[in-house]
Amino acid sequence: MDLRRLNDLLRRVPSWCVYLCGLAPAVWLFWLALNGELGPDPVKALEHRYGEFALQFCIASLAVTPLRRYLGLNLLKHRRALGLLCFAYAGIHLLVWLILDVQSPAQILADLAKRPYVTVGMAAFVLLIPLAATSNQASIRALGPIWRRLHRLSYPAALLAALHYVLLAKGFQLEPLLYLSGIAVLLLTRIRLPQFRRRARYISGE
Numbered sequence: 001m002d003l004r005r006l007n008d009l010l011r012r013v014p015s016w017c018v019y020l021c022g023l024a025p026a027v028w029l030f031w032l033a034l035n036g037e038l039g040p041d042p043v044k045a046l047e048h049r050y051g052e053f054a055l056q057f058c059i060a061s062l063a064v065t066p067l068r069r070y071l072g073l074n075l076l077k078h079r080r081a082l083g084l085l086c087f088a089y090a091g092i093h094l095l096v097w098l099i100l101d102v103q104s105p106a107q108i109l110a111d112l113a114k115r116p117y118v119t120v121g122m123a124a125f126v127l128l129i130p131l132a133a134t135s136n137q138a139s140i141r142a143l144g145p146i147w148r149r150l151h152r153l154s155y156p157a158a159l160l161a162a163l164h165y166v167l168l169a170k171g172f173q174l175e176p177l178l179y180l181s182g183i184a185v186l187l188l189t190r191i192r193l194p195q196f197r198r199r200a201r202y203i204s205g206e
Contacts, residue, residue: 007072047101057083121164158187162179
């Protein structure tokens with residue numbers, strides 16, 4: 001299948017299908033937890049899995065631009081869905097921690113103050129809130145050019161989310177570092193060197 005045909009096929013995929021397929025694992029994991037199939041500590045397992053899915057959808061949404069720029073693969077139609085799925089899983093991850101794990105408001109405040117990985121993770125989620133709230137056509141029209149600058153908050157949010165995973169891991173673990181490295185690489189691809197800018201202006205006739 002050539003790239004043009006693949007891009008045409010991707011554009012034909014309805015957004016509701018992306019949302020449905022993206023949220024299906026959340027329901028399945030909760031079902032497994034209810035049936036005791038996530039090990040001896042199902043709450044911790046749910047927290048971990050939901051957090052990982054949030055990072056994976058974060059990486060997927062960040063990858064849309066470099067995939068289009070360097071490989072010609074066009075997933076722009078589904079970037080909003082990928083970003084909102086990231087927010088959804090981050091929210092579920094947070095709710096599992098708040099309601100099923102910690103449960104005590106006093107303990108939640110204590111963890112925010114004393115545990116760096118909790119503070120960093122909460123900061124990442126707070127940065128995602130305005131992005132999710134403005135991920136609609138009405139906000140794009142209302143905010144105009146400010147909308148694009150606002151959505152650059154996804155960059156520090158992604159780094160903080162990956163750092164949250166690294167800090168959460170006990171001892172040296174490769175997986176959290178791979179997530180952090182992957183996000184860092186995807187963000188670095190957005191930096192355009194001066195020679196590439198000059199070339200882009202030359203091609204566009206500026």
